[in-house]
Amino acid sequence: MRIRQNEVCRLLGIESPILQAGMPWISNPGLVAAVSNAGGLGLLHLTAEMAPDDEPVAKLRENIRQARRMTSKPFGVAFYLPHPQVTSLMDAAVEEGMRIAVTYAGSPGLYTGYLKDRDVKVLHQVALVRHARSAESQGVDCVIGEGYEGGGPRGSSELSTLVLVPQMVDAVSIPVIASGGIVDARGFVAALALGAQGVQMGTRFIATEQCIAHxxxxxxxxxxxxxxxxxxxxxxxxxxxxxxxxxxxxxxxxxxxxxxxxxxxxxxxxxxxxxxxxxxxxxxxxxxxxxxxVGLVSEIMDAGDVVRTFMEQAERILSTRR
Ligand SMILES: Cc1cc2nc3c(=O)[nH]c(=O)nc-3n(C[C@H](O)[C@H](O)[C@H](O)COP(=O)(O)O)c2cc1C
Structure with a gap:
C-alpha cells in the first residue's frame, strides 16, 4: 500500500495524501499554509475569516495572496457551487494562480471544463456512488467520498465512510479520497485499506494552533x-x-x-x-x-504536525501489520 507519492500526490503535486477540508469561516490562510508546508494539501474556503461587510471576491483574492506569501507549496480553494458569485470567485481565484479546486453542493459539469482549460485540477465532493460516476463522466480529476460521520452538511443516504468508499473505488477509475470520521492515523490507514488514495479531514484540523476557529x-x-x-x-x-x-x-x-x-x-x-x-x-x-x-480529538496540535505525525504513525501501523 503506497502512502507517499501515490496517485493523488502526483495529481496534486503534494508529498502526503492528506487534505484539510475547506470549512466556512475557519479554513484560513495560516491553517492552509501550515498543512501545505508539511506536505499535505490545505484548502481555503470562500468565506475564510470573512467579516459581514467584506466583499467576497476581494476577500478571496486577499486570502489567496496571504496563503501564497506563507507557502510555496500547492494549496487549493473549496467552492460552494450554489454561491451567487461562484463564477466571479472562480475567475478571481484562477487569476490569483489557483491550480486546485474542490467543488461541492452541485453539479461539477458546469465548471469543470472552464477550470480544466485553465490548468486547474478539479476534485468534487460526493456522498453517493452514482454522483461519483457522474462527476467522473463530467471530467473531474478525483472524487472525495463523504461519509455520514463527517462534520457539517451530510448526504441524505446516511452511508458511512466504511461502506461508501470501497463502493466508490469499485465504480470509478479516477482516484477516491475518503472523508468523514477520520481523525487519527488508524482511520487514515483504514481509508487506504478501503482503496482510497488519500483522506480529507475537517474536525481534526479545527483543533490546531493555526486554525482561527474560536x-x-x-x-x-x-x-x-x-x-x-x-x-x-x-x-x-x-x-x-x-x-x-x-x-x-x-x-x-x-x-x-x-x-x-x-x-x-x-x-x-x-x-x-x-x-x-x-x-x-x-x-x-x-x-x-x-x-x-470528536471523541478521538484530545489535543490542540500544530497543523503541520497533524500531517507529519499521521504519516509517521500510518507507516508504523503498516509496517507492524506486514
Ligand atoms: C466546521 C465544518 C464546516 C463544514 N462545512 C461544510 C460545508 O459547508 N459543506 C460541505 O459540503 N461540507 C462541509 N464540511 C465537511 C468537510 O468538508 C469534510 O468533508 C468533513 O469535515 C470531513 O469529516 P470530519 O469532520 O470527520 O473530518 C464541514 C466540516 C466542518 C467540520
Whole structure:
C-alpha cells in the first residue's frame, strides 16, 4: 500500500495524501499554509475569516495572496457551487494562480471544463456512488467520498465512510479520497485499506494552533465524547453538529417535511447559523459543525504536525501489520 507519492500526490503535486477540508469561516490562510508546508494539501474556503461587510471576491483574492506569501507549496480553494458569485470567485481565484479546486453542493459539469482549460485540477465532493460516476463522466480529476460521520452538511443516504468508499473505488477509475470520521492515523490507514488514495479531514484540523476557529469551539471539540455530535435536518439537509443545547433544538425543530428551501436551511443550519459559534465562540447562539470522531480529538496540535505525525504513525501501523 503506497502512502507517499501515490496517485493523488502526483495529481496534486503534494508529498502526503492528506487534505484539510475547506470549512466556512475557519479554513484560513495560516491553517492552509501550515498543512501545505508539511506536505499535505490545505484548502481555503470562500468565506475564510470573512467579516459581514467584506466583499467576497476581494476577500478571496486577499486570502489567496496571504496563503501564497506563507507557502510555496500547492494549496487549493473549496467552492460552494450554489454561491451567487461562484463564477466571479472562480475567475478571481484562477487569476490569483489557483491550480486546485474542490467543488461541492452541485453539479461539477458546469465548471469543470472552464477550470480544466485553465490548468486547474478539479476534485468534487460526493456522498453517493452514482454522483461519483457522474462527476467522473463530467471530467473531474478525483472524487472525495463523504461519509455520514463527517462534520457539517451530510448526504441524505446516511452511508458511512466504511461502506461508501470501497463502493466508490469499485465504480470509478479516477482516484477516491475518503472523508468523514477520520481523525487519527488508524482511520487514515483504514481509508487506504478501503482503496482510497488519500483522506480529507475537517474536525481534526479545527483543533490546531493555526486554525482561527474560536478557542471555546476548539475546547468544546476536545471535550467531545463518542456521543458528542447530533444530526439535525435529517430528512432535508442532514447536518452534523456538536451536541449543544441549540443543536438539539435545531434537531428537534427543523421540520420533517415542507419548507425545504435553501433559505430555510441557511437560516436554521447553514453558513450564517455557524458564524457566531465557529468564529465568535458563542456556542449558545450558533451551530457548531463537527464530525463524530470528536471523541478521538484530545489535543490542540500544530497543523503541520497533524500531517507529519499521521504519516509517521500510518507507516508504523503498516509496517507492524506486514
Ligand atoms: C466546521 C465544518 C464546516 C463544514 N462545512 C461544510 C460545508 O459547508 N459543506 C460541505 O459540503 N461540507 C462541509 N464540511 C465537511 C468537510 O468538508 C469534510 O468533508 C468533513 O469535515 C470531513 O469529516 P470530519 O469532520 O470527520 O473530518 C464541514 C466540516 C466542518 C467540520
Amino acid at each position: 478557542q471555546r469551539y476548539k475546547e468544546a471539540l476536545l471535550a467531545g465524547i463518542d456521543t458528542g455530535t447530533v444530526i439535525a435536518g435529517r430528512y432535508q439537509w442532514p447536518t452534523r453538529l456538536l451536541r449543544t443545547d441549540v443543536a438539539l433544538q435545531a434537531r428537534d425543530e427543523v421540520p420533517r417535511k415542507g419548507r425545504d428551501t435553501m433559505e430555510f436551511w441557511e437560516s436554521h443550519l447553514g453558513l450564517q447559523a455557524t458564524r457566531a459559534s465557529l468564529l465568535e465562540g458563542d456556542l449558545d447562539a450558533g451551530l457548531a459543525y463537527a464530525g463524530s470522531g
